[in-house]
Every structure is written in structure tokens, then in C-alpha cells.
Amino acid sequence: MSGRTVTIAQVAKHAGVAVSTVSYVLSGKRTISADTRRRVLDSISALGYHPNAGARALASKRSNVIALVLPLRAGMHVPVLMRFASAVVTAARRFDHDVLLLTADEGPEGIRRVAASALVDALVLMDVELDDRRVPLLRELAEPSVLIGFPAEPAGLTCVDLDFAAAGARCVEHLAERGHEEIALLGAPSVVYDRGTGFATRTREGFARALHAHGLKGVTLPCEETFDEVYETVRDLLLDRPGLSGLVVHNEAAVSHVLAALRQLDRRVPHDVAVVAICPDDVAERAGPPLTSVLIPAEEVGREAVRLVMDKLEGRAVPESTLLTPLLAVRAST
């Protein structure tokens, strides 16, 4: 145990070797005899040595920290975002990196700050808008970055996300297979579309294209998140389109309101109206009835983002665009 903080010099003395030898044992950058390595490792654990992060960063020009830029914007579903974030942290630790959390209130300036001060080696950005103020900054930064989501002009960037267009299409396909002929997409709150958030738009486009391809009738609507608004939206939708028998919901916060509204309007799920959601599995499973859903593979996306950013950090080439294939799980609602 340690009285005060243990340095590499103390470890070296304890093991009877040079400081540089200890460093090489730790980094593996030069071959060290098995015998010496053992003595050093023994000394390290005997003294309870932990390398000083600042000193290491200074000497090696690597902080072993990545920034996670996570604006928490209105209309975004926080639990979903946090699954991404959590996956990023876990994956980063696999690469021996820690995660610095940045929110939006500092704006792009915060990104510049942590990059310029060498606080972080690389950045992962979430909740990307089509026209994102952070993007131009990324292009001029020396530090590698990866976006979770796609801006309007992704050339020269590295982006990863679920293939939301395919997800929207997959839902249509599933409903078409079940024989539905008129369906609707209830999407994100309109503020999210207005902001031009890519995932919402792409789902809508994929939905619309698949509708056309399968010769179905249908419509896409934004969907707010209070019960009353959801209720009105659903009620009006059913009034306007008496033939409608399928619903795709891409809005985690509205899911339970939609089901409650259908219940109140005396429509049985799936008998009168079939419902498919695009949401994490637990939201789908927690609903009443459990929902057929395209799951949002947050863990996989987060892991992939970190893998990509680490590749870039090591100078390896990476694809500009990584789209994960949506998987549909059938449950009681269709």
C-alpha cells in the first residue's frame, strides 16, 4: 500500500531496474526478459503503482481519453441516447481509454477546447443534425472523430448509424406481408424534423419508398409526446383513413400514449390495428401488448463508433459510412 502517490522511479528502484525498463514492461514497446518483467510487475503490485495520467499524456502526446459529445436536445429520447453513451464508455475501456462527457451548452467551442488542450485524443459525436454546426469544426481538427448519425454532407467524415431508411422499409414490408393495405408512420415530434435530424428523415423516406414499392396507401405524420396530442393525432388519423389498419411508431416517448389512445378509441391491437415500433427492445417488451419492433442496436452502434475512432487514431483507413442492418422482432402487436 502507499503512503503517498507512487512513481515509476520508486517501482524501478524496488525492482532494481531502470525507469525506462518499467515503462517498457508497461507498454510492451520493447522486448523485456520474462524474469525482469516478473520482478517489475511484482514491484508494481507490491507498491500499488498507477501511472500518472498527466505525465503520461505529456510525454506520449496521448491522453487516452476520448470525448463523447452528447447534446441533450428537445424531443430526443434520453434512454436511447444513454444506451449509445453507455456502450461508448464500455467500448472505450476495452481500448484502455476513458470518456470525457461534453454537453451542448458550451457549443462547438467546447469541442475545440478539449481538442486543442490535448485533453482528448479523439471524439465521438451523437445526435447529429443534417446541418450541424459541429461538422465544419471537425473537418479542421487534427483529432480523429466519428459521428453517430449522418449530417447532410458526410463526405470526408466517418459516420455510423442504424440504417433507418431500411428500418422504415422493413416495417412496411412486415405489414405488407401481413396483408395490410393502408398504413401510417407516426414519427418524431415536429421539432425534430424541423431541426433536420437525419434519423427521423431517413426513416420517413425509407417508409415512403417502401410504401410505393409495395403499392400500399399511407401517410407519415410527426408525433408529439403529450398524451392529449397523441390522442388527437391518432383519432384524426383513424377518422380520415377508415381503411387504415397498420401503424409504425418511431417515437419512444409516444409509444405508450399511442397504445392508450387506441384502447380508448376501442381499437384492439393487433386485431383492428397492427402496430410496429422502431425502438429499443425493452420499450417494445414493456408495452401492453408487447410490440413487434425494429430494434435500435445501440450497443452495437456505440461499439462500432469506438472501434472506428480507435482505428483512425492508429492511422488505419476506415469507411466513411457504416450502416447497420435493422432486425425486426415479431411480438404480439402484429
Next chain:
Amino acid sequence: MSGRTVTIAQVAKHAGVAVSTVSYVLSGKRTISADTRRRVLDSISALGYHPNAGARALASKRSNVIALVLPLRAGMHVPVLMRFASAVVTAARRFDHDVLLLTADEGPEGIRRVAASALVDALVLMDVELDDRRVPLLRELAEPSVLIGFPAEPAGLTCVDLDFAAAGARCVEHLAERGHEEIALLGAPSVVYDRGTGFATRTREGFARALHAHGLKGVTLPCEETFDEVYETVRDLLLDRPGLSGLVVHNEAAVSHVLAALRQLDRRVPHDVAVVAICPDDVAERAGPPLTSVLIPAEEVGREAVRLVMDKLEGRAVPESTLLTPLLAVRAST
């Protein structure tokens, strides 16, 4: 602008002063003439200088980073946790600190690691359990820490939280004023009680004591988060206690299910059953009908936690326990 990274030496040369002078301008630890200060600041912005975080940490023994330890446990309501987290980040920036995000998967060892490596100066821990494995570690750490929430044995620690006992009591009071005589508390999922998470237990105790003090009848129940389970719980509750006319819900995820269940059971809110929630304002406002609620002042708690940890970092004495007073907002549900 910078070809490559700018150092303090370059700033010093550009301004025609010593390196130490630049440092003192930045830190304000010695008096510098207005004239020199101006020249230095001009050079800094002309060159686009940002101090290197690693070097600074090494020399000053302060990383200007605090750790936010945020286990994302089952049954916790993530949006609420994130409001705390977000408030902590914002507040930390006010003190010129950044936030390193730690999750649970590394366990207490992760805390030891970031502290021992001097990656962080201090820690803020969230989602504290009554018998929390992290607590003994905190006691032996040199780095100051603050808990959001209370463990069973908080002596010697610094804890801050909403006064959940008072919150539970406040709900009872409100319903008592409205003339209700038999009420129930629907709390967190049972896993949260089993784990011994303080806030859930304290609300329950405050509720029970107030019940007694006001001479009301009532009961407290855990509450799961799927619609079907909530529905059954509510249905059985109403069957068992025909006189019941008030409900306190302390479970963000269940709130909308509770309202849907009441609707389905033909109970009107607030006419047949009055409902008070303990949750953030936006959840209460988004419900149908909008709910009378005790708000969870996440921003304030986060800010307070950071203030306390900064005080400790500066060696100032701080109270062991900080409890924030609950505020009740009356809306359409009572």
C-alpha cells in the same frame, strides 16, 4: 492560427516576456501590470494558444477534471438521471472543470483507477444504494467526493439529495387537504427496494409517517414498469380498497401506464381518483391529464453537488448532509 500546437514558450516569445509571466497572467496568482497582461493576452489570441492539459496537470497536480460515476441500473429512470448528469457537467464547467464519465461495468475498481492515476481531482457519485460497494472506497481515497443520494451510513461523507421523505409527506398533505381519506403510494419497481436504494425507501417512510400523522388510511406498493403489471396492480388496489381515492406515483416510467389503467378501469382523474406524481416537471406536464407533482429538482441537486465538491477541493468545510426542500405544483390531476 496555428500550424501545429502552440506552447506557452511561443506565447512568451511573441509577447516579449518570460514563460512564467504568461503563466501568472493565466492563473492570476501573482500581480501583473495591466500593460504586460494586455500584451500577453493579445499574443494568446493571436497565436490561438490553449494550455496543454497534461502538462498543466503534471505541474500543478490538478487535472481540472471531475469524475461522474453513473451506474445505469435496472429500474432507474434514465431521463431523470441524465438531468442530474447534465446539471453536473454544466456546473463543473462553471468551475473550469470537465467531467469524466464512469459507468458501473468497471465496478469500484474504476473509481480507484481514475483517482490513483490523478486523472480526476474529485468525484461525484450518483444512484447511491443504501449498502453501496463504492462507499468504503471513497473513505480511503485522498480525492474529495460527493454523493447524490444517501447510503445507510453517511457519516464522514458528503451527500446531497432531494428530501424524499418530505416529498412523500408533502403528497400526503396535499391529498389530505383535498379531503381524501384513503390513499396509496405506487413506488419504484421492487428490485429498487430490494437493492436498498435510499430515495425509494425514504419516500415510502415519509409517506407512511405522514399518513399516520394525518390519520389517513393507506398502503405503499412497489410498482413494475410494464403496462400489464401496472394495470393489475392498479386494478387489484382498487378492488381491495374501495374507499381509495388518492394515488401517489413515484415512478416515472409507470406514470403513463397508471393513467391508462385508470382510464381503462373507468376511473376519472381527478374526479374518482386524484393522482400526485413525484417526477420531473416535463413528465408531469406531458401526461394526460397533466399531473399535480412534486418536482425532482435535478438541476439544483447537480449544481449543489458540484459546488460542494469544489468547496472540498479548496479545503473548505462542507455539511455532511444537504437536503433540498420539495416543491409541489398543482395541476389538473387533483
Next chain:
DNA sequence: GCCGGTCGTCGAAGCGCTTCGACACTCTCA
């Protein structure tokens, strides 16, 4: 007109680590 006391600035010594070049050995193969 000299002394003690600010005030403003400088130079240099680290902080704890990584990494480069050097060097002493030990093998191998001509």
C-alpha cells in the same frame, strides 16, 4: 539621501513519464 517594502518580472527547477540512442551480451554463420 538612505532604508525597507512592495510590485512586476525573470530564470530555473522540477512534475512523472516516454522514447531514443547507446551499449554490453549472446548467437549465428562464414
Next chain:
DNA sequence: TGAGAGTGTCGAAGCGCTTCGACGACCGGC
């Protein structure tokens, strides 16, 4: 047997910053 090619280890030079002690310059008081 000796040149050449590894191995395994060491010492020292930084990395970019903070901070300490020193030291002129200037002030007011006697």
C-alpha cells in the same frame, strides 16, 4: 574466429507547464 545481427537494459533528454526564490525598480518616510 570474427564480423554481423539480434536481445535486453540503461541513461538522459525532453514533453509543456507551475511555482519558488531572486532581483531590479520604484515608492514613501524619516
